[in-house]
Amino acid sequence: MANLSIIDKLKRSKILDLLQEGKRIDDRALDEPRPLVIDTGVIPHANGSARVRLGDTEIVSGIKVQPDRPFPDMGDKGIFMCTAEILPLAHPSAETGPPQPDVIELARVVDRGIRESGMIDLSQFVLEKDKSVIGLFADNVVTDHDGNLFDACSYAAVAAIITSKIPKWEMKDDKPVLIENQESDAPITTIPISVTMGRIGEFIIVDPNIDEWGCLDARITITTNSDGNIVALQKGGSDGFTLEQLVKCSELSITIGKKIREIVKQATEGGK
Amino acid sequence: MGGREANVVLLDENGIRSDGRKVNETRKVTIKAGVLKNASGSAYIEFGGNKILAGVFGPRDVHPKHMSNPDTGILRVRYHMEPFSVSERKKPAPSRREIEISKVIKEALEPAVMLEKFPRTAVDVYLEVLQADGGTRCAALDAASVALADAGIPMRDLVCACASGKAADTLILDVNNEEDQAGQADMPIGYMPNLGKITLLQLDGVLTPDEYKKCIELGLEGCKQVYEIQKKALREKYFSSGDKD
Amino acid sequence: MKKFESKKRHVLPGDFITTAPLRLQGNVVLEGKRVIATSIGLSDVSADSVRVIPLTGVYLPKIDDLVIGTIQYIFGSSWFADINSCYQGMLLGQDVFGRGSYPTTSEMKERLEKGDIIYAKIANSDRQREPLISIADQSLGKIDSGELVKISPTKIPRLIGKHGSMIQTIESSTNATITVGQNGLIVVSCDETNGLLKALAAIRMVDEQAHLVNLTDKVKKMLESDGV
Numbered sequence: 001m002a003n004l005s006i007i008d009k010l011k012r013s014k015i016l017d018l019l020q021e022g023k024r025i026d027d028r029a030l031d032e033p034r035p036l037v038i039d040t041g042v043i044p045h046a047n048g049s050a051r052v053r054l055g056d057t058e059i060v061s062g063i064k065v066q067p068d069r070p071f072p073d074m075g076d077k078g079i080f081m082c083t084a085e086i087l088p089l090a091h092p093s094a095e096t097g098p099p100q101p102d103v104i105e106l107a108r109v110v111d112r113g114i115r116e117s118g119m120i121d122l123s124q125f126v127l128e129k130d131k132s133v134i135g136l137f138a139d140n141v142v143t144d145h146d147g148n149l150f151d152a153c154s155y156a157a158v159a160a161i162i163t164s165k166i167p168k169w170e171m172k173d174d175k176p177v178l179i180e181n182q183e184s185d186a187p188i189t190t191i192p193i194s195v196t197m198g199r200i201g202e203f204i205i206v207d208p209n210i211d212e213w214g215c216l217d218a219r220i221t222i223t224t225n226s227d228g229n230i231v232a233l234q235k236g237g238s239d240g241f242t243l244e245q246l247v248k249c250s251e252l253s254i255t256i257g258k259k260i261r262e263i264v265k266q267a268t269e270g271g272k
Numbered sequence: 273m274g275g276r277e278a279n280v281v282l283l284d285e286n287g288i289r290s291d292g293r294k295v296n297e298t299r300k301v302t303i304k305a306g307v308l309k310n311a312s313g314s315a316y317i318e319f320g321g322n323k324i325l326a327g328v329f330g331p332r333d334v335h336p337k338h339m340s341n342p343d344t345g346i347l348r349v350r351y352h353m354e355p356f357s358v359s360e361r362k363k364p365a366p367s368r369r370e371i372e373i374s375k376v377i378k379e380a381l382e383p384a385v386m387l388e389k390f391p392r393t394a395v396d397v398y399l400e401v402l403q404a405d406g407g408t409r410c411a412a413l414d415a416a417s418v419a420l421a422d423a424g425i426p427m428r429d430l431v432c433a434c435a436s437g438k439a440a441d442t443l444i445l446d447v448n449n450e451e452d453q454a455g456q457a458d459m460p461i462g463y464m465p466n467l468g469k470i471t472l473l474q475l476d477g478v479l480t481p482d483e484y485k486k487c488i489e490l491g492l493e494g495c496k497q498v499y500e501i502q503k504k505a506l507r508e509k510y511f512s513s514g515d516k517d
Numbered sequence: 518m519k520k521f522e523s524k525k526r527h528v529l530p531g532d533f534i535t536t537a538p539l540r541l542q543g544n545v546v547l548e549g550k551r552v553i554a555t556s557i558g559l560s561d562v563s564a565d566s567v568r569v570i571p572l573t574g575v576y577l578p579k580i581d582d583l584v585i586g587t588i589q590y591i592f593g594s595s596w597f598a599d600i601n602s603c604y605q606g607m608l609l610g611q612d613v614f615g616r617g618s619y620p621t622t623s624e625m626k627e628r629l630e631k632g633d634i635i636y637a638k639i640a641n642s643d644r645q646r647e648p649l650i651s652i653a654d655q656s657l658g659k660i661d662s663g664e665l666v667k668i669s670p671t672k673i674p675r676l677i678g679k680h681g682s683m684i685q686t687i688e689s690s691t692n693a694t695i696t697v698g699q700n701g702l703i704v705v706s707c708d709e710t711n712g713l714l715k716a717l718a719a720i721r722m723v724d725e726q727a728h729l730v731n732l733t734d735k736v737k738k739m740l741e742s743d744g745v
Contacts, residue, residue, distance in 0.1 A: 010665050043403045046356040056309045062356020089327025089398040091310045139355040144308050331603035391644050393603045421530050424574025426555040429531030466531040511527045
């Protein structure tokens with residue numbers, strides 16, 4: 001994020017000293033993500049919703065499902081779109097106004113991770129080919145920023161999508177008409193889980209909090225699907241990774257991704 | 273708006289409203305103070321089906337500098353609805369309605385906050401509607417007051433708010449979404465009880481002069497009930513497990 | 518002869534305190550004849566004055582206060598520091614390099630740069646501009662090591678205690694050196710990890726429980742026990 005408060009020097013040198021000893025300022029291991037809490041159905045009027053707390057980072061994701069026109073070259077698929085917004089109450093440096101590049105990147109990375117995994121079977125969202133389809137919008141808002149919005153937003157959107165209810169529409173006189181009380185579960189094919197890692201010096205840390213985020217040389221977000229395959233990647237930050245580091249990151253994303261997938265499954269079981 | 277035919281029965285023969293309430297009954301209200309880690313002050317309110325988060329920062333620097341006031345701090349309010357908060361998904365950009373409500377809430381809070389000790393600064397109040405169900409501006413104002421107190425912004429009083437209105441030719445307290453759509457009048461009110469000052473007042477609909485006075489009085493009853501809930505929320509955060517009262 | 522209330526009461530903004538014609542000190546306002554609290558806190562009525570001791574709120578710089586700040590940037594011949602207030606502290610180059618000096622930006626950077634932590638005194642605070650801070654005194658200046666902690670500035674008087682009693686209790690019991698800023702920032706250094714953790718726990722305890730009567734005993738008990 002562009003204007004994070006200046007990480008004071010005492011904290012920065014402390015972070016580096018601890019890393020030399022294999023420790024982090026919040027007592028975590030280098031490859032340990034923060035505690036993850038997922039609540040679903042928090043916005044009952046929306047089609048689906050979830051609130052995620054990843055450490056002190058908090059995200060609310062709401063799903064809206066409504067009829068829409070298909071994209072011109074994809075008349076046989078429904079529409080899926082993710083947005084993200086860092087609410088001004090999430091952090092003293094958060095600004096109002098049109099989205100900054102870092103927030104746009106956040107939304108697009110979360111979107112790609114879900115889209116490229118094929119999580120939602122969009123072919124089941126067609127009401128009339130080339131004319132009318134169902135659109136599913138996942139709007140993610142950050143209510144408290146303590147670092148690693150990529151993963152927190154992704155988990156929130158995924159949990160909200162899994163537990164969302166899709167209403168039924170039928171075409172009557174060329175218009176989609178809502179059929180009451182005939183909702184169904186969202187057509188889910190896989191559960192994509194993103195894992196974000198950062199590099200400080202030669203150390204790779206998983207799920208950087210906001211203080212660590214301010215010290216990162218580079219970061220990478222890797223999304224895997226339920227089969228353990230890699231479906232999306234995004235490298236960020238002003239420096240780079242060696243090939244060895246990238247391979248290590250991919251391995252971490254698979255093992256940690258598995259554990260987090262279990263947490264997401266448990267949290268979304270009751271909501272279905 | 274205004275007494276059109278609706279499928280819902282707004283008031284049945286026993287004087288019970290569509291959601292089971294009596295005419296002078298508010299919906300259930302719960303408020304929690306201090307819910308965010310980064311904001312200086314915060315509050316979360318559930319007012320019927322409304323779910324609103326309030327966050328306060330400041331007093332703090334004003335950018336651009338020319339917007340600051342050399343004699344006193346300024347108050348800035350942003351009321352904003354999330355895309356998933358309403359039945360038809362709302363685009364993220366601020367609408368004219370949100371801009372107007374932001375202004376009206378700001379002017380309801382200004383008589384309460386005392387910013388003369390903080391020249392050249394701003395106090396920012398951010399109100400995020402996560403779920404809307406009629407009467408969001410009142411619920412948002414209720415949460416804003418608690419968040420400002422939580423942030424330690426000096427205030428002459430808390431501002432409480434509740435809407436009254438008219439449906440099925442009867443004056444009702446706390447208009448919900450259905451009643452707002454199909455009823456005859458909706459009057460949001462913001463009030464400072466210790467000073468007896470009404471600082472937010474709007475009207476949508478038609479009232480006779482007599483109804484107007486009674487409608488305000490009814491609304492003030494609702495405001496006072498919410499006031500107690502606001503105070504309870506702050507006491508729970510600051511004075512619980514205390515032994516000084 | 519009017520009997521005065523020495524009992525402290527929990528108050529919220531807008532709460533009525535008294536109608537007695539007393540001198541108004543902090544966090545109260547007169548509405549007609551009624552003295553009203555303007556802050557969440559404890560009302561304190563004495564023989565000749567009334568105030569509210571706040572439990573939350575931003576730090577407002579006062580002359581001679583000792584504060585801890587973080588250098589944000591250099592502009593002109595001054596450093597500007599974040600002093601955890603709604604105003605930045607302005608440290609003149611002349612304060613460090615001597616009166617009449619005109620240090621260059623690189624000379625200034627060598628002494629103090631962005632991110633450095635300093636212990637400073639509020640030298641001047643008027644309504645027209647940023648408060649001036651100074652590190653000219655022997656005991657002031659750059660802080661090189663230690664753990665930086667932030668608590669609500671309203672809790673600092675409680676952390677220091679009457680004539681410094683609370684802070685001395687913590688320091689002697691843990692062998693830690695604690696530098697306290699009136700602005701809510703504190704630096705703790707200790708050679709032993711255990712002492713450091715205990716000192717941090719004691720500070721956290723004061724931040725969370727400053728409004729309770731038996732806090733001093735609770736802190737003493739925690740410091741004497743083995744764990745935190």
